[in-house]
Amino acid sequence: RPDGNAIDILFVRPEGQAPLPCIIYLHGGGMAAGNPMGPPWTRFGRAIAQQGVCVALVDFRNYALPSRPGKKIGRFPAGLNDCMSALEWVNENKASLGVGERVVIAGESGGGNLTLALAMKCKRDGKLSLFQGFYALCPYIAGAWPDRPGEAGEILGSSHMKAANDGIMLKLTAVGKNVSYAPRAHEERDPLAWPGFAKEDDVEGLPPGVISVDECDPLCDEGINFYRLLLRAKVRARCVMQVGVMHGGHVLGLTATPEHTLITARALADMALGEEALLSRL
Numbered sequence: 001r002p003d004g005n006a007i008d009i010l011f012v013r014p015e016g017q018a019p020l021p022c023i024i025y026l027h028g029g030g031m032a033a034g035n036p037m038g039p040p041w042t043r044f045g046r047a048i049a050q051q052g053v054c055v056a057l058v059d060f061r062n063y064a065l066p067s068r069p070g071k072k073i074g075r076f077p078a079g080l081n082d083c084m085s086a087l088e089w090v091n092e093n094k095a096s097l098g099v100g101e102r103v104v105i106a107g108e109s110g111g112g113n114l115t116l117a118l119a120m121k122c123k124r125d126g127k128l129s130l131f132q133g134f135y136a137l138c139p140y141i142a143g144a145w146p147d148r149p150g151e152a153g154e155i156l157g158s159s160h161m162k163a164a165n166d167g168i169m170l171k172l173t174a175v176g177k178n179v180s181y182a183p184r185a186h187e188e189r190d191p192l193a194w195p196g197f198a199k200e201d202d203v204e205g206l207p208p209g210v211i212s213v214d215e216c217d218p219l220c221d222e223g224i225n226f227y228r229l230l231l232r233a234k235v236r237a238r239c240v241m242q243v244g245v246m247h248g249g250h251v252l253g254l255t256a257t258p259e260h261t262l263i264t265a266r267a268l269a270d271m272a273l274g275e276e277a278l279l280s281r282l
Contacts (some may be wrong), residue, residue, distance in 0.1 A: 005072060007082045009089070010037055010057040011097065012049040019100035021272035022054040024087055024131070026107030026114045028248055030140060030178045031079055032064035034110070040251045047254075047261055051269030054099055058086040060114070063181050076182030076193045083118045084125075091130050104133045104272040108248050109219075112139030116195040116226065119209070120202050124192075133271050134209040137264070138247050140178075142196035142222045165218045169247040196222060200233040208236040210271060212264070217247040240267070 014020065025045060027036040036042070036057040045055045059067050060082035061074040072078075083105075090103060107115040115136045122128050179186050185193035191202050209230060213223035220241075227239035242249065242260065249257060250264035 003078070003081055005061065005074075005078070005082060005085075007061075007085060008037065008059040009086055010042065010045065010059070012045050012055040012057070013098055014049055014052060014054075017098070019094070019098055020052065020054050021102035021104065021274070022056060022090055022094075022097070022099040023048060023135075023268055023272050024056050024058060024083070024090060024103065024105045026058055026060065026083055026105070026111030026118075028107070028109030028111045028138075028140075028251065029062065031062065031076075031110040031113060031181050032178060033062050033067075035059070035067040037068065040254050043254055044251050044261065044265065047265040048268050051266050053269045053272045054097065056086060056090055058083055060086070075180075076185055080114060080117050080121060080192060083114050084121060087118065087122075087130050088127075102132045102272055102274055103130065104135060104268070105131050106135040106137070106268050106271075108137035108251055109140050112136040112223070113141050113195060115139070116141060116198075117192045119206050120195065120198065121192055123202070123206060128205065128207065131207060132274070133207050135212070135268055135271050136209070136223065136226075137212045137250065138214050138217055138219055139195070139211065139223050139226065140219055141194055141226060142219075165216050165220065168216050168218065169252075170218045195226060198226070198229060200229065203230055203235055204233045206230070206233075206235050208271075210238050210240060210267070212240045212242065212267075214242045214245040214247055214249055216245060219247060 027034045027041045045057050049055045060079040061072050063075045066073050105115050115134050119134045182193035189197040191198035211223045211227040213220045230237035250261050254261045
Protein backbone atom coordinates (compact mmCIF):
# COMPACT_ATOMS: atom_id res chain seq x y z
CA ARG A 1 0.00 0.00 0.00
CA PRO A 2 -0.64 2.46 -1.63
CA ASP A 3 1.10 0.89 -4.65
CA GLY A 4 0.91 -2.75 -3.60
CA ASN A 5 4.39 -3.07 -2.09
CA ALA A 6 4.85 -5.18 1.03
CA ILE A 7 7.27 -3.75 3.58
CA ASP A 8 9.07 -5.09 6.61
CA ILE A 9 9.03 -3.30 9.96
CA LEU A 10 11.32 -4.15 12.85
CA PHE A 11 9.23 -3.35 15.92
CA VAL A 12 11.10 -2.90 19.21
CA ARG A 13 9.13 -2.63 22.44
CA PRO A 14 10.32 -2.52 26.05
CA GLU A 15 8.95 -5.16 28.41
CA GLY A 16 5.67 -4.41 30.13
CA GLN A 17 1.97 -4.28 29.38
CA ALA A 18 1.20 -0.56 29.52
CA PRO A 19 0.64 1.21 26.19
CA LEU A 20 3.68 3.24 25.15
CA PRO A 21 4.25 5.99 22.60
CA CYS A 22 5.87 4.94 19.34
CA ILE A 23 8.60 6.41 17.15
CA ILE A 24 8.44 5.61 13.44
CA TYR A 25 12.16 5.68 12.59
CA LEU A 26 13.35 6.18 8.99
CA HIS A 27 16.98 5.28 8.32
CA GLY A 28 19.57 7.39 6.54
CA GLY A 29 21.45 6.66 3.34
CA GLY A 30 20.36 9.46 1.05
CA MET A 31 17.13 7.58 0.20
CA ALA A 32 19.48 5.44 -1.94
CA ALA A 33 20.78 2.74 0.39
CA GLY A 34 20.74 1.40 3.92
CA ASN A 35 19.36 -1.58 5.81
CA PRO A 36 17.40 -0.80 8.99
CA MET A 37 17.39 -4.49 9.93
CA GLY A 38 21.12 -4.39 10.72
CA PRO A 39 23.65 -2.21 12.53
CA PRO A 40 23.96 0.63 13.19
CA TRP A 41 20.19 1.23 13.05
CA THR A 42 19.14 -1.79 15.09
CA ARG A 43 21.47 -0.68 17.88
CA PHE A 44 20.19 2.86 17.73
CA GLY A 45 16.61 1.59 17.72
CA ARG A 46 17.29 -0.41 20.88
CA ALA A 47 18.89 2.65 22.48
CA ILE A 48 15.70 4.62 21.83
CA ALA A 49 13.45 1.83 23.11
CA GLN A 50 15.44 1.64 26.34
CA GLN A 51 14.13 5.14 27.10
CA GLY A 52 10.62 3.75 27.50
CA VAL A 53 9.04 3.96 24.03
CA CYS A 54 8.26 1.66 21.11
CA VAL A 55 10.30 1.96 17.92
CA ALA A 56 9.24 0.91 14.42
CA LEU A 57 12.23 0.72 12.04
CA VAL A 58 10.85 0.89 8.50
CA ASP A 59 12.45 -1.01 5.61
CA PHE A 60 11.24 1.38 2.91
CA ARG A 61 12.36 1.02 -0.70
CA ASN A 62 15.73 2.61 -1.41
CA TYR A 63 16.05 4.06 -4.89
CA ALA A 64 19.53 2.72 -5.79
CA LEU A 65 20.52 -0.33 -3.74
CA PRO A 66 18.18 -2.87 -2.12
CA SER A 67 18.31 -2.95 1.65
CA ARG A 68 18.83 -6.72 1.54
CA PRO A 69 19.01 -9.43 -1.14
CA GLY A 70 15.64 -9.85 -2.78
CA LYS A 71 14.23 -6.51 -1.62
CA LYS A 72 12.80 -4.08 -4.16
CA ILE A 73 14.10 -0.65 -5.08
CA GLY A 74 12.15 2.30 -6.45
CA ARG A 75 12.54 5.99 -7.14
CA PHE A 76 10.36 8.66 -5.57
CA PRO A 77 7.65 8.32 -4.40
CA ALA A 78 8.17 4.60 -3.70
CA GLY A 79 10.05 5.03 -0.42
CA LEU A 80 7.72 7.77 0.77
CA ASN A 81 4.71 5.58 0.00
CA ASP A 82 6.23 2.81 2.12
CA CYS A 83 6.74 5.23 5.01
CA MET A 84 3.10 6.30 4.81
CA SER A 85 2.04 2.64 4.82
CA ALA A 86 4.13 2.01 7.93
CA LEU A 87 2.63 5.01 9.71
CA GLU A 88 -0.90 3.90 8.85
CA TRP A 89 -0.17 0.30 9.89
CA VAL A 90 1.11 1.31 13.31
CA ASN A 91 -1.96 3.48 13.87
CA GLU A 92 -4.31 0.70 12.76
CA ASN A 93 -2.64 -1.85 15.05
CA LYS A 94 -2.03 0.20 18.18
CA ALA A 95 -3.92 -2.18 20.45
CA SER A 96 -2.08 -5.34 19.41
CA LEU A 97 1.29 -3.57 19.36
CA GLY A 98 0.82 -1.97 22.76
CA VAL A 99 1.12 1.54 21.34
CA GLY A 100 -0.53 4.45 23.14
CA GLU A 101 -1.94 7.64 21.68
CA ARG A 102 1.30 9.36 20.68
CA VAL A 103 3.18 8.53 17.47
CA VAL A 104 6.23 10.52 16.36
CA ILE A 105 8.01 10.40 12.99
CA ALA A 106 11.81 10.60 13.07
CA GLY A 107 14.84 9.87 10.92
CA GLU A 108 18.34 10.98 10.00
CA SER A 109 19.87 12.29 6.74
CA GLY A 110 17.80 10.75 3.93
CA GLY A 111 15.45 9.54 6.65
CA GLY A 112 15.24 13.17 7.79
CA ASN A 113 14.14 14.03 4.26
CA LEU A 114 11.44 11.36 4.47
CA THR A 115 10.43 12.51 7.96
CA LEU A 116 9.66 16.01 6.72
CA ALA A 117 8.16 14.75 3.46
CA LEU A 118 5.88 12.33 5.32
CA ALA A 119 4.71 15.09 7.64
CA MET A 120 3.83 17.28 4.65
CA LYS A 121 2.20 14.36 2.82
CA CYS A 122 -0.03 13.75 5.84
CA LYS A 123 -1.05 17.41 5.65
CA ARG A 124 -1.80 17.15 1.91
CA ASP A 125 -3.78 13.94 2.40
CA GLY A 126 -5.74 15.16 5.43
CA LYS A 127 -4.07 12.64 7.77
CA LEU A 128 -2.36 14.84 10.34
CA SER A 129 -4.06 12.87 13.12
CA LEU A 130 -1.71 9.94 12.36
CA PHE A 131 1.21 11.54 14.21
CA GLN A 132 1.75 13.97 17.05
CA GLY A 133 5.25 15.24 16.31
CA PHE A 134 8.32 14.93 14.09
CA TYR A 135 12.07 14.94 14.72
CA ALA A 136 14.38 15.36 11.72
CA LEU A 137 18.08 14.70 12.35
CA CYS A 138 20.68 16.20 9.96
CA PRO A 139 18.07 16.25 7.16
CA TYR A 140 19.19 16.01 3.53
CA ILE A 141 16.57 18.10 1.78
CA ALA A 142 18.04 20.46 -0.83
CA GLY A 143 18.69 18.24 -3.82
CA ALA A 144 20.98 19.15 -6.70
CA TRP A 145 23.25 21.82 -5.28
CA PRO A 146 26.12 22.64 -5.78
CA ASP A 147 25.75 21.90 -9.50
CA ARG A 148 23.30 24.81 -9.69
CA PRO A 149 24.76 27.58 -7.52
CA GLY A 150 21.91 30.02 -8.12
CA GLU A 151 19.34 27.47 -7.04
CA ALA A 152 21.38 26.49 -3.99
CA GLY A 153 21.58 30.10 -2.89
CA GLU A 154 17.83 30.46 -3.34
CA ILE A 155 17.09 27.43 -1.18
CA LEU A 156 19.76 27.75 1.45
CA GLY A 157 21.04 31.32 1.59
CA SER A 158 24.49 32.57 0.74
CA SER A 159 26.16 31.21 3.89
CA HIS A 160 25.83 27.66 2.64
CA MET A 161 27.87 28.37 -0.48
CA LYS A 162 31.00 28.80 1.65
CA ALA A 163 30.80 25.04 2.22
CA ALA A 164 32.94 25.29 5.35
CA ASN A 165 32.31 21.64 6.18
CA ASP A 166 32.72 20.22 2.67
CA GLY A 167 34.55 16.92 2.81
CA ILE A 168 33.79 16.11 6.45
CA MET A 169 32.02 12.77 6.07
CA LEU A 170 30.19 14.08 2.97
CA LYS A 171 31.40 15.67 -0.26
CA LEU A 172 28.97 18.20 -1.70
CA THR A 173 29.57 17.25 -5.33
CA ALA A 174 28.83 13.61 -4.54
CA VAL A 175 25.73 14.39 -2.49
CA GLY A 176 24.34 16.54 -5.30
CA LYS A 177 24.27 13.55 -7.63
CA ASN A 178 21.41 12.09 -5.60
CA VAL A 179 19.02 14.30 -7.56
CA SER A 180 18.44 11.09 -9.56
CA TYR A 181 16.22 10.06 -6.64
CA ALA A 182 13.46 12.13 -8.21
CA PRO A 183 14.60 13.99 -11.36
CA ARG A 184 11.15 15.07 -12.53
CA ALA A 185 10.05 16.01 -9.03
CA HIS A 186 13.18 18.12 -8.67
CA GLU A 187 12.39 20.02 -11.85
CA GLU A 188 8.84 20.51 -10.57
CA ARG A 189 10.20 21.65 -7.18
CA ASP A 190 8.08 19.11 -5.32
CA PRO A 191 8.67 19.46 -1.56
CA LEU A 192 7.62 15.86 -0.98
CA ALA A 193 10.76 14.82 -2.86
CA TRP A 194 13.01 17.67 -1.70
CA PRO A 195 11.59 19.46 1.36
CA GLY A 196 14.02 22.31 0.75
CA PHE A 197 11.50 23.54 -1.83
CA ALA A 198 8.71 23.76 0.77
CA LYS A 199 6.78 26.98 1.29
CA GLU A 200 4.87 28.17 4.33
CA ASP A 201 1.62 26.74 2.97
CA ASP A 202 3.21 23.27 2.86
CA VAL A 203 3.97 23.21 6.59
CA GLU A 204 1.29 25.37 8.21
CA GLY A 205 -0.65 23.39 10.79
CA LEU A 206 1.92 20.63 11.28
CA PRO A 207 2.29 19.15 14.78
CA PRO A 208 5.31 20.27 16.84
CA GLY A 209 8.72 19.40 15.43
CA VAL A 210 12.43 19.41 16.12
CA ILE A 211 15.19 19.95 13.58
CA SER A 212 18.57 18.67 14.78
CA VAL A 213 21.69 19.69 12.86
CA ASP A 214 25.33 18.69 13.26
CA GLU A 215 27.89 21.49 13.41
CA CYS A 216 30.53 19.72 11.27
CA ASP A 217 28.08 18.70 8.54
CA PRO A 218 27.94 20.11 4.99
CA LEU A 219 24.14 19.77 5.27
CA CYS A 220 23.89 21.86 8.44
CA ASP A 221 22.34 24.91 6.78
CA GLU A 222 19.64 22.83 5.10
CA GLY A 223 18.13 21.95 8.46
CA ILE A 224 18.47 25.47 9.86
CA ASN A 225 16.75 26.88 6.80
CA PHE A 226 13.81 24.48 7.19
CA TYR A 227 13.53 25.38 10.87
CA ARG A 228 13.20 29.05 9.92
CA LEU A 229 10.44 28.07 7.49
CA LEU A 230 8.59 26.34 10.33
CA LEU A 231 8.86 29.46 12.46
CA ARG A 232 7.49 31.65 9.66
CA ALA A 233 4.58 29.24 9.33
CA LYS A 234 3.97 29.44 13.12
CA VAL A 235 4.67 25.73 13.68
CA ARG A 236 5.82 24.93 17.21
CA ALA A 237 9.43 24.01 16.51
CA ARG A 238 12.91 23.89 17.98
CA CYS A 239 16.31 23.66 16.34
CA VAL A 240 19.15 21.86 18.12
CA MET A 241 22.80 22.01 17.01
CA GLN A 242 25.10 19.16 18.00
CA VAL A 243 28.41 20.98 18.45
CA GLY A 244 31.55 19.26 17.18
CA VAL A 245 29.60 16.40 15.59
CA MET A 246 29.85 15.21 11.98
CA HIS A 247 26.91 14.22 9.79
CA GLY A 248 24.86 11.47 11.41
CA GLY A 249 27.24 11.10 14.34
CA HIS A 250 24.47 9.86 16.64
CA VAL A 251 24.22 6.67 14.55
CA LEU A 252 27.56 6.36 12.78
CA GLY A 253 29.57 7.24 15.88
CA LEU A 254 27.69 4.93 18.21
CA THR A 255 30.78 3.09 19.44
CA ALA A 256 33.09 6.14 19.35
CA THR A 257 30.76 8.63 21.05
CA PRO A 258 28.09 6.58 22.83
CA GLU A 259 27.15 9.53 25.03
CA HIS A 260 26.00 11.45 21.94
CA THR A 261 23.95 8.47 20.80
CA LEU A 262 22.26 8.16 24.19
CA ILE A 263 21.55 11.90 24.42
CA THR A 264 19.90 11.77 20.99
CA ALA A 265 17.94 8.63 21.85
CA ARG A 266 16.63 10.30 25.00
CA ALA A 267 15.66 13.44 23.08
CA LEU A 268 13.65 11.39 20.58
CA ALA A 269 11.93 9.48 23.37
CA ASP A 270 11.15 12.71 25.20
CA MET A 271 9.26 14.04 22.18
CA ALA A 272 7.28 10.81 21.95
CA LEU A 273 6.48 10.84 25.67
CA GLY A 274 5.11 14.38 25.45
CA GLU A 275 5.20 17.39 27.73
CA GLU A 276 3.05 15.92 30.50
CA ALA A 277 5.31 12.89 30.88
CA LEU A 278 8.39 15.09 30.93
CA LEU A 279 6.95 17.39 33.58
CA SER A 280 6.12 14.40 35.76
CA ARG A 281 9.83 13.55 35.93
CA LEU A 282 10.80 16.94 37.39
